[in-house]
Amino acid sequence: MFTTGSKLLIGSAAAAWIFAAIYGIAQDGALGTLGLVSAAVALSVLAGLNLFVRDSNVSAMDHAGFEAAAAAQATARPSLWPFLVAFGATTLTFGLVTNRTFFALGLIAIVAGALEWLVQGWSERASGEQRYNTDARNVMVDPLELPVAGAIGAAVVVYSFSRVMLGLPTSTATVAAFSVLAVLVLAVAALVSAQRGLSRMTMTGVFSIVVLALIAGGTVAGLKGEREIHEHHTTGDLAEENECGPAETEADENASQTVASKSNVAVVITYEEGELHADVPGFDGEFQALTLVRSNPSNVLFRNESEDHARLVIDLHPATDDNGQPLGPERACTALVEAGGTQLLTVEIDRPSFAVEQGFAFTVAGSTAELQVVVP
Amino acid sequence: MNRLVKQHQKVSIDLMPTEPTTSRSTRSRLCNAAIGLGAATVLASCASDAPQDTWAPEGKYAQDIHNLQWPIFMIAGIVGLIVFGVITFVVVKFRDRGQPIPEQGHGNALIEYVFIAIPALLLAGIAVPTVAGVISLNDTDDADCVVNVTGQQWWWEYDYPVEADGTICGAQPTGEAAPIITSGQMVIPVDAKVVIRGTSRDVIHSFWVPKLNGKRDMVPGRVHTWNFQAEQPGIYAGQCAEFCGLSHANMRMEIVALDKGDFQAWIDNQLEPYQSPEAGTLAAKGEETFISQCSRCHQVDGLTDADGELVVSAPEQFVWSGAAPNLTNLMTRNTFAGASWDLLTEDAREAVWEASADEFGALYLEGVTKGTLNEIDLKEWLRDAPSKKPMYTDPENLEDTDGKTRGMPYLALSEDQIDELVAYLIERK
Numbered sequence: 038m039f040t041t042g043s044k045l046l047i048g049s050a051a052a053a054w055i056f057a058a059i060y061g062i063a064q065d066g067a068l069g070t071l072g073l074v075s076a077a078v079a080l081s082v083l084a085g086l087n088l089f090v091r092d093s094n095v096s097a098m099d100h101a102g103f104e105a106a107a108a109a110q111a112t113a114r115p116s117l118w119p120f121l122v123a124f125g126a127t128t129l130t131f132g133l134v135t136n137r138t139f140f141a142l143g144l145i146a147i148v149a150g151a152l153e154w155l156v157q158g159w160s161e162r163a164s165g166e167q168r169y170n171t172d173a174r175n176v177m178v179d180p181l182e183l184p185v186a187g188a189i190g191a192a193v194v195v196y197s198f199s200r201v202m203l204g205l206p207t208s209t210a211t212v213a214a215f216s217v218l219a220v221l222v223l224a225v226a227a228l229v230s231a232q233r234g235l236s237r238m239t240m241t242g243v244f245s246i247v248v249l250a251l252i253a254g255g256t257v258a259g260l261k262g263e264r265e266i267h268e269h270h271t272t273g274d275l276a277e278e279n280e281c282g283p284a285e286t287e288a289d290e291n292a293s294q295t296v297a298s299k300s301n302v303a304v305v306i307t308y309e310e311g312e313l314h315a316d317v318p319g320f321d322g323e324f325q326a327l328t329l330v331r332s333n334p335s336n337v338l339f340r341n342e343s344e345d346h347a348r349l350v351i352d353l354h355p356a357t358d359d360n361g362q363p364l365g366p367e368r369a370c371t372a373l374v375e376a377g378g379t380q381l382l383t384v385e386i387d388r389p390s391f392a393v394e395q396g397f398a399f400t401v402a403g404s405t406a407e408l409q410v411v412v413p
Numbered sequence: 414m415n416r417l418v419k420q421h422q423k424v425s426i427d428l429m430p431t432e433p434t435t436s437r438s439t440r441s442r443l444c445n446a447a448i449g450l451g452a453a454t455v456l457a458s459c460a461s462d463a464p465q466d467t468w469a470p471e472g473k474y475a476q477d478i479h480n481l482q483w484p485i486f487m488i489a490g491i492v493g494l495i496v497f498g499v500i501t502f503v504v505v506k507f508r509d510r511g512q513p514i515p516e517q518g519h520g521n522a523l524i525e526y527v528f529i530a531i532p533a534l535l536l537a538g539i540a541v542p543t544v545a546g547v548i549s550l551n552d553t554d555d556a557d558c559v560v561n562v563t564g565q566q567w568w569w570e571y572d573y574p575v576e577a578d579g580t581i582c583g584a585q586p587t588g589e590a591a592p593i594i595t596s597g598q599m600v601i602p603v604d605a606k607v608v609i610r611g612t613s614r615d616v617i618h619s620f621w622v623p624k625l626n627g628k629r630d631m632v633p634g635r636v637h638t639w640n641f642q643a644e645q646p647g648i649y650a651g652q653c654a655e656f657c658g659l660s661h662a663n664m665r666m667e668i669v670a671l672d673k674g675d676f677q678a679w680i681d682n683q684l685e686p687y688q689s690p691e692a693g694t695l696a697a698k699g700e701e702t703f704i705s706q707c708s709r710c711h712q713v714d715g716l717t718d719a720d721g722e723l724v725v726s727a728p729e730q731f732v733w734s735g736a737a738p739n740l741t742n743l744m745t746r747n748t749f750a751g752a753s754w755d756l757l758t759e760d761a762r763e764a765v766w767e768a769s770a771d772e773f774g775a776l777y778l779e780g781v782t783k784g785t786l787n788e789i790d791l792k793e794w795l796r797d798a799p800s801k802k803p804m805y806t807d808p809e810n811l812e813d814t815d816g817k818t819r820g821m822p823y824l825a826l827s828e829d830q831i832d833e834l835v836a837y838l839i840e841r842k
Contacts, residue, residue, distance in 0.1 A: 301635040303612070319553045319610050319638035323577035328592055330563050330572065332728065332735030333614045334634060356727055364730070387735070389712065392725040413572045413594040413739075 041158040046084035053077035114167075116157055121150030153178070194248060197255025204258030272372050272382075281350040281370035283403030292372030292380065302381070303335040306349060306408060308401055309342040313408040326409040327399075334385045337399075341374040348373050348402040351410070353386055354393045370402070386412050464650035465623045471649065472625035473642040474550055481546045485539055492535070550627070553638045557605035558582035564611065564618030564631040565734035566657060566819045567664035567802070568751035571599045582607070584673070584680045593683045594714075596738040597752040598648075600669045602676040607641045614734040615819075616658060622651030622668050630655055643670035646773040648747075648766055659803045660820065665752040675774030682778070682842075683742055687715025690840055699837025702830050710737035710821075713841065733805075733817040744781040744842035750802055750821075754790045761785035780842045788835060795831045797823050 057073035064070075129143025160174035161167075202210045225243070229235060270288035280286055304327060305316040315327045329335045339349040348370055355365035365387055371380040390396050390412045397410035463469070470476040560582065563570045573581050573593040581590060583605055601607045611620055611631040620639065621628035629639040643649065653664035671679055690696030700716070704724055708716065712726040729735040743749070747757050747765065755762045768776045779785075790801075799806045804820025811818065826834070 301637075303610075303636050317559075317610070318636065319608055320556055320559045321554055322556070322559075325575040325577050325579065325590070328561060328572065328574035330561055330570075330612065330614075333563060333612065336634060336636075356725075356730075387727070387729045388725065391714065392723060411574070411592050413592040 041162075043084065043087050046080060046087050050077060050080035050084045053080050114157075114161060116154060118150045118154035118157060122147055122154065125150055190248075194251060197251045197259075200255040200259040201251070203263040204261055206264055272370055273366075275372075276366060276368045276370050279368070281348060281368055281402055283346075283348065283373075285346070285373050289373035292374075301336065302338045303329065305338045305340060306399060307340045307342050308347050308349070308406060311343070311404060311406055313399055313401065313406045315408055326411045328411045328413065329384065329386060329397075331389055331412045332385065332387050334383050337382045337384055338379060339371050339374060339382055340379045341376060344376050346373045346375055347404070349380075349382055349399055350402050351382075351384055351397065351399050353384070354388060354395070354397065356388055386410075389413060464648075465652060467623045470624060471644055471647075473644070474626040474640050475624055477546055477549060478627055481542055485543075488535060488539070550640065551638070553608045553640065555606065556608040556640075558601060558607045560599060560601070560607060560609050562599070562609045562611040562620060562631065563614055563736070564620065564653070564657075564664075565614040565736055566616065567653070567660040567804070568596055568738060569599070569618075569620070569664075569666045570594065570596045570736060570738065581680055582676070584677045586684050587677075587681045588684055591684060593680070594739045595683070595742065595746065597748045598667045598669050598746045600671060600676065600679050601641060601643065603643055603646055603670045603672050605642065609639050609641065611637050611639065614736055617655050618653050618657050618664065619655035620651070620666065621654040622649050622666065624649045625668060628654040641668060643668065646670050646672050646675070646770045648777075658819070659805060660751070663751055663753040663802050665748075667748060667752050669777060671774050671777065675778060678774075678778055679745070682745060687713065687741070688840070689717075690837060695833055695836040696840050697837075699833035699835070702826075702833045703837055706824055706826065706830070707740075707834070712737075712739045712741070714739070714741045731817055733814045733819045737821070740838070740841060742842055743838055744786075744840070745778075747777075747781070749791065750794055750798070753802060754794065755787050756781045756791065757785050758787050762787075781839070783839055786835075786839055791835060791838075792831050794821075795824075795826055795834055799823055 053073060054077040057070060057077050060073055061070035125143045125146025125148075127143070128139050128146060132138065132140025132143050156174055156178050160170045160177065163170050163173045202214060205213060225247075229240070269291070270286065272288055272292075275281055275286060275288050302318065305318065306327075307314045307316065315324065317324065317327070337349075341347045350368060350370040352368045353366060355363040355367060357363055365385075369382060369384050371382045374380050386397060390410075397412060399408040399410060400406060467475075468479070470479040559574060559576075561572045561574065563572075571594070573595075575581055575590045575592055579585060579590045581593060583602060599609075609620065609629075611629065612635060613631040613633045615633065617633070618631045619628045620631055622641070625641045625643060626639060629637055631637060647670055649668040649670065651666040651668065653661055653666070655661075657664060690700050703711075703713070704716070704718055708724045708726055710726055710728040710731050713724070716724045718724050726737065728737040738749075744756065747755060747762065749756055757765065765773070765776050793801050798804070798821040800823075802820065804818070804822075805811070805814075806818040806820055806822040808816070808822075
């Protein structure tokens, strides 16, 4: 009778010999072949030794001891874990030549399958009583297996749900998530609570169907792909495309008018009666020109106290490369701020004022308002 | 009860002879070490050369903190002594001598009320002046001077904006006013309320000059204000107080307080136009070397190249923080490399630091001369800066920063180039 340990060693030795032969013939690599043959020889010796000593148990001549030896106990029950290990090995090999995700999944499958297989083999030799062996296995594995299985299950459900939501049009997704699905959950919960005599099998069946439906939906949605997601224009896009003018753009439509009003800022710039004024927090006097620190993002709060919409703009005059291409953004601007509104603008100027002939200044698009900026 | 007492005695008796002698000698050694450490700590407070002593305020705000911390320390000390005294008394008086365990009692409303009321009253008494002090320390109204302070790994930059009336930090420049930018030493007028508006270009730093005020964090993307007011002319040492990377310990700062006349002279000197070295001199060669080797990161205002074009540094392309010290008037400062090394020789430095209030200004304004230049440290710095001050400059480890260094890299300058640069830099004042 072969024990689990013997089977493992015999299988490993056989695999090593096969791999050595395949590698030696296909790759023509002396060093690799030598290594694999060495491994195969070592594994064969270990397997032979193990068989000879009957897994370090007792002498075959000692009948009483032989009968009581673990190797003489009930045969290990059929197991699916070797299948998982084999699947993992295939995936790992596939991953070696395709991409590392498959490699990682294969490795995880091999480690998980091997661990489970080892624990099962160990537990089934704990005693001659199968129930006791099952309990022993559960005590060992449940603290690890249950949280991991729970996390994987939750991840599969969440991921499937997210695929479904991303596949549906925005309005349908919202309706599905917050009304239909919510009503379904409520209805099922009400049904379950009303029917106190529901059997465990019925409950398991219902939830399994729901989960399977969700996974199937997620798979279909995932294969179909996400809905087309409209990319919104930002003020950064405006600046890049030189659209910092007085006209309203798409980026201005939903721009916040108040969200930044409590931010910690380097300066508050107010537009009032056609003029720009700077208020520097921490100093109650006035400066000849607003000073901004070089090569450092400065947060500027723009308050539009005029009666019209206004957009704050600054040309950054970045340095250029050998081909005359700017090495940074050429300008920065806020969205179009409504009367009484405020917006934050983050500005970084990388060159000192003396290096820029026209200097730096904040302006308001469509007006003559200007606020000089000095960068030391 | 008797049985319990007997058992207790038995246990005590059994334990005593089995205690190993080695344990006693270990305990003795530990005790000696603790006494030695305690004594060293106490003796350290007697150091006379302690420029960052938090218990020796020399400015209004540091004095305000001192006035608050001293009585609180006294109260806390007295409470601590009482608590430790009572504990020691109880431990000694009622130590285990095998006596019967006395009757145990629980709950005494009066004692509990008293023991709650006393700490509550103490804390309330401490809270009132503390909150008032915090508000007062943060009051930036009626400032005489504003300085923008920017921290980066591992040095401080100071820039002085021009106010609406043309003054800089309360002084009216003799010539045309323009913002002044400097590093290492922040120069302020004596008896003036100076507000700093601080931020950071990379990680969080903390500005701390103990003799003038407490510490204030400098956070990227935020502007924090803090006040300073020095009573006497002199140099006040400080240290970055927020761990900020490899050379945090080498990120120092000094505030230099000058009386009004001297401060005016300092402002005027900073605004002097750039003077090229005399043609054919070592310094002129140094100017060329500076342009080819240093000006990528370091700005010298007014410096022009051979074509007469202004030389504009571009530290944002080479340095992670995006900045390097402006060296326009390097030799008007007494320190370099984040105020970690002196530009003055030891004797000259001592003379400046120990000068009387009347003599200090004139001595400081002399700056660094050929006779007082600390050539050894400056040349070592130019020869291989990363070996003098730990910095992230190894090209193989700069993948995360897109090849940009944090600090000054090794430039492989020849000895001739170093001599030329020193000759050039000594004229930057």
